[in-house]
Amino acid sequence: xxxxxxxxxxxRRDMIGIVVLAAFVFCIGSLASGSYLKTMLIFSMIYGxxxxxxxxxxxxxxxxxxxxxxxxxxxxxxxxxxxxxxxxDHLLALGASIALPALVGWLVARPLGRLSSHYLxxxxxxxxxxxxxxxxxxxxxxxxxxxxxxxxxSFAPFGMPLGTTSSMHWVCGVCLVVVMVxxxxxxxxxxxxxxxxxxxxxxxxxxxxxxxxxYKVDVFAAASGLAGxxxxxxxxxxxxxxxxxxxxxxxxxxLTMVLIGSxxxxxxxxxxxxxxxxxxxxxxxxxxxxLLSFGLLMTGVMVFMPDGLTSxxxxxxxxxxxxxx
Amino acid sequence: MTLQxxxxxxxxxxxxxxxDVTLTARAGEVTAVIGPNxxxxxxxxxxxxxxxxxxxxxxxxxxxxxxSCNATHRAMAGLTRSFQSPQLFEGMTVLQTVMVGAHNRAxxxxxxxxxxxxxxxxxxxxxxxxALQALETVGVPASIxxxxxxxxxxxxxxxxxxxxxxxxxxxxxxFDEPAAGLNDQEVDEIxxxxxxxxxxxxxxxxxxxxxxxxxxxxxxxxxxxxxxKIAEGTPDEIQRNPAVIAAxxxxxxxxxx
Numbered sequence: 387x388x389x390x391x392x393x394x395x396x397x398r399r400d401m402i403g404i405v406v407l408a409a410f411v412f413c414i415g416s417l418a419s420g421s422y423l424k425t426m427l428i429f430s431m432i433y434g435x436x437x438x439x440x441x442x443x444x445x446x447x448x449x450x451x452x453x454x455x456x457x458x459x460x461x462x463x464x465x466x467x468x469x470x471x472x473x474x475d476h477l478l479a480l481g482a483s484i485a486l487p488a489l490v491g492w493l494v495a496r497p498l499g500r501l502s503s504h505y506l507x508x509x510x511x512x513x514x515x516x517x518x519x520x521x522x523x524x525x526x527x528x529x530x531x532x533x534x535x536x537x538x539x540s541f542a543p544f545g546m547p548l549g550t551t552s553s554m555h556w557v558c559g560v561c562l563v564v565v566m567v568x569x570x571x572x573x574x575x576x577x578x579x580x581x582x583x584x585x586x587x588x589x590x591x592x593x594x595x596x597x598x599x600x601y602k603v604d605v606f607a608a609a610s611g612l613a614g615x616x617x618x619x620x621x622x623x624x625x626x627x628x629x630x631x632x633x634x635x636x637x638x639x640x641l642t643m644v645l646i647g648s649x650x651x652x653x654x655x656x657x658x659x660x661x662x663x664x665x666x667x668x669x670x671x672x673x674x675x676x677l678l679s680f681g682l683l684m685t686g687v688m689v690f691m692p693d694g695l696t697s698x699x700x701x702x703x704x705x706x707x708x709x710x711x
Numbered sequence: 712m713t714l715q716x717x718x719x720x721x722x723x724x725x726x727x728x729x730x731d732v733t734l735t736a737r738a739g740e741v742t743a744v745i746g747p748n749x750x751x752x753x754x755x756x757x758x759x760x761x762x763x764x765x766x767x768x769x770x771x772x773x774x775x776x777x778x779s780c781n782a783t784h785r786a787m788a789g790l791t792r793s794f795q796s797p798q799l800f801e802g803m804t805v806l807q808t809v810m811v812g813a814h815n816r817a818x819x820x821x822x823x824x825x826x827x828x829x830x831x832x833x834x835x836x837x838x839x840x841x842a843l844q845a846l847e848t849v850g851v852p853a854s855i856x857x858x859x860x861x862x863x864x865x866x867x868x869x870x871x872x873x874x875x876x877x878x879x880x881x882x883x884x885x886f887d888e889p890a891a892g893l894n895d896q897e898v899d900e901i902x903x904x905x906x907x908x909x910x911x912x913x914x915x916x917x918x919x920x921x922x923x924x925x926x927x928x929x930x931x932x933x934x935x936x937x938x939x940k941i942a943e944g945t946p947d948e949i950q951r952n953p954a955v956i957a958a959x960x961x962x963x964x965x966x967x968x
Contacts, residue, residue, distance in 0.1 A: 571827040576814050576838055578824070583800045583811045589762055590798035594879060595786035595815045604821040650802065 400570040403653060407566060411559035421551045426664055428551070431558040432619045434659035435565050437643040439612030441655035444644060446573060447605040448585025449499075450507045453514035454640045457487040457610040459521050459632025461617025463528050466535040469621075471527075476622070477543035483618030484611045491610025495603040514637050521629035534628025541622040554623055561619060562656070565612060569652040572608075581605055613640075646687050648694030657696050712738035712773055714790070714883045714914045719758050719768030728754040730938040731768075736883070736931070741905065741915045743925045745949075746935035747958060752918045753795070755935070756887045759916070760792040761785040772883055772914075787815060789882030795891055797868040799860040805871050806856040809842040812878035816841055845878035846871075849904055866897035873904060883914035890921045902928055926950070934958065 414427060440454045461483035468474040468482055494513060501509050521528050529535050540549025541557065548557055572578050580601055583591040588598050621627070643662045648654025665683070669676045691698035714736040721729045729751045736742035744752050757763040759770055761782035769778040770785075777785050785791075799808055817834035824831055846856065849870045855863065860871050869889060876884050886905065890898045902924050909915050909928075919925050925932065925946075932949045934942040936958040942949060949955055 568825040571831075572821070572825045575819075575824040575827065575831060575835060576810070576817050577821055579803070579807055579811050580814055582803060586800040586802075587798055589782065590794065590800075591811075592782040593760055593762065593786050593792050594812055594875065595783060595791070596811070597783050599783075601821075608821065608825075 397570070397574040400574065400653075404563065404567055404570065407656075408563050411555075411563060415552065415556050415559060424551050424555045426667065428554050428558050428623050429620075430660040430663040431562040432616045432623060433640065433643060433663055434562055434656040435558075435619070436613045436616035437640055437647070437655035437659045438565055438569050438652045439609035439616075440640050440644050441647075441649065441652050442569060442572070442581070442612075443605050443609035444641070445649035445651070445655075446578065446581040446585060447602055448581075449602060449606065450503070450510070450641075451606070451609065452507055452511040452634070452637045452641065453517065454609065454613045455632055455634070455637030456514040456517035456521075457491060457613035458617040458620065458636070458640075459629070460487045460490065460517060461614030462621040462627065462632070463521065463535070463617075464614065465618035465621040466538050467527050469539055470535070475544060476539070476541055480543075480615070480618045480622075483621070484615045487614030487617070488607045488611030492603060492607035495606035496599070498606065499599050499602040511634065511637075514634055518629065518633050521632055528629060531629045534626070535621070536626050538621055538625040540625065549622070554619075558619055558623070561615065565615070566652060566656070573652070577601065577604075642684065646684065646695055648696040650693070651696060654694045654696040658694070661695065712882075712912070712914070713771075714759075714916065715769075715771040715774075716759060717769045717771070719755065719770070720766050721754055721758055721763065722766055727938045729758060729765075732933075732935070732938075732940050734933050734940070734943070736914050736916050738882075738912050738914045739909060740931055741909050741917055741929040742931045742933065743917045743919060743929035744933045744935060745919065745922075745925055746941075749937075750935040750958075751938040752935055753887055754938075756792055756885045756916070756918055760790065760885055762792075786879070786881075789880070790885075791876050791879055791881040791883070792885035793869075793872050793876065793887055793889060795888050797865070797872045799868055799871060801861065803860055804857050805851060805860045805863070806839070806842055806846070808860045808871055809845050809874045809878050810838050812845065812875035813838040813841040815879070841880075842874075842878050845874040848877050848907070849874040850900075866893050866900070869893065869897075869901060870904070873901075873908075877908070881913065883916070884908065885916045885918075887918050888920060889917070890919055890924055898924055 418424060436454055436458050440451060443449050443451050464486045465479045465483040468479040469476060498506060498509055522530050541554060542549060548554065580591065580596045583596060584598050584601060592598050639662060643658035644655045646661060647656065647658025666676065666680065669679055672679055687695060716732065716734045719729055719732045720727065732755060734742065744755060746752055754763065758765045761780060769776060771777065772788055772790050775788060777788055777790065780788065800811065816838055819831045819834055851867065851870050851874060860868065863871065889901050893901060898921060905915060905917065905928060917925065917929060929946060932944060932946055933940055934949060934955050941958060942952045942955050
């Protein structure tokens with residue numbers, strides 16, 4: 387009798403999830419016509435990509451990062467600057483918006499990796515602040531808070547016009563699916579297990595020959611790169627933005643997405659991004675109670691579903707299936 | 712084939728936690744380190760495993776100097792340890808926990824793992840095979856491989872922890888009180904297990920308070936008190952050594968004081 391493989395069952399579940407996600411993106415892309423709905427989903431997917439990165443570094447690597455929003459901004463400005471000033475092809479610009487934040491993340495991660503818990507939180511907070519001040523002040527490149535980046539060319543890699551709302555839905559959808567596949571692959575291999583071991587305890591992990599500092603650097607760089615990809619897509623999706631979009635509050639928003647969805651799973655990060663992006667629109671008619679009700683909802687989730695929405699939904703669904711049997 | 716510790720020292724302020732300790736642990740033998748509470752045994756394990764940096768002294772495994780290596784690189788060289796309370800990883804099944812031990816049987820890096828090409832899939836299968844073998848070696852039944860490791864009884868958690876070092880294919884294992892918190896039957900089982908590892912040619916250093924286990928398993932005993940080595944020898948020699956008896960029971964003078 388051979389025991390069921392350890393990673394395999396959860397990996398298979400993740401792969402089914404990927405198929406469902408791809409099918410969802412496909413259905414919305416080809417069937418839905420409302421551009422409001424698609425715009426909502428575009429931003430959910432963009433934030434979802436950055437949140438998946440944060441889930442890897444925080445939920446798996448155990449490193450709290452409060453500069454994910456700033457890395458997102460770095461990606462957005464990299465993309466805008468390359469396209470507007472140097473007329474670089476849009477796909478290459480998008481690639482650079484992954485590469486530059488990943489490189490910056492890689493460079494800062496080694497000194498950051500010596501810190502943990504609230505010290506690490508403060509250091510990443512400081513890094514985020516430094517970057518957002520740079521975004522506001524290096525006006526020759528970023529345009530600062532006013533006017534910022536205006537009228538970025540609509541997304542057209544190799545001259546293919548993909549800038550409409552429904553094309554951008556496809557572009558972001560494909561990116562999200564690819565990112566999800568990469569994330570799910572990673573967490574179901576030895577590196578993913580090593581990251582979880584590091585989060586659980588660095589000393590026992592090191593005593594098993596896991597290079598804790600190297601993996602902490604790698605996952606921080608990967609998370610920064612994903613934030614940058616989100617930022618690059620954001621730049622093409624809004625085409626007009628200024629430095630106020632990437633202030634510290636945005637990093638907190640991304641962290642909230644991960645916490646609400648589920649720290650331990652990229653699916654949770656994606657679901658959290660969807661909720662946090664879409665929910666404010668539903669609360670709009672509450673007018674001045676909007677922020678209050680938003681806060682209450684978030685608190686409620688944290689109190690009653692400490693493992694996040696997706697874990698609670700999964701457990702709930704299993705209970706329902708059991709009761710039905 | 713030895714683990715050679717030379718003049719290892721660690722001071723915390725004015726306190727010499729480990730002071731100039733020298734010992735040799737040979738493959739195929741169990742070398743026990745005993746001594747009263749606070750004698751510096753756990754600090755010694757921390758120094759040898761590289762978890763705490765030594766002020767002075769050297770650690771050599773099979774003639775290779777590991778003194779300047781951190782815990783990760785010592786483990787990569789085949790020197791690992793267990794902890795007083797089992798350090799299993801949160802949210803992992805038994806099999807996944809042991810698979811972490813086989814981490815360095817594979818080479819593919821971060822990006823390769825994200826792409827999960829055929830090489831990664833092959834490596835993952837090899838890691839799983841190694842983990843299953845290790846679990847079989849330590850006698851963890853297949854029926855609990857998918858259980859969260861944290862949910863297991865204490866004795867089984869110890870076994871899983873030992874399986875993890877077996878999956879590493881460690882050349883030297885430092886056991887820090889493996890019998891702590893176990894009942895008599897579990898102690899016997901862990902002792903059998905350590906003996907089996909010893910017979911496979913693994914270098915074993917055993918810090919333990921349960922004297923019947925120490926006397927049964929070890930060929931070589933080092934006695935520490937106040938951070939220094941006060942005696943060394945076979946179990947018979949140690950049991951008759953007046954300095955050891957004094958350290959454990961106190962001499963007339965100290966008991967009067």
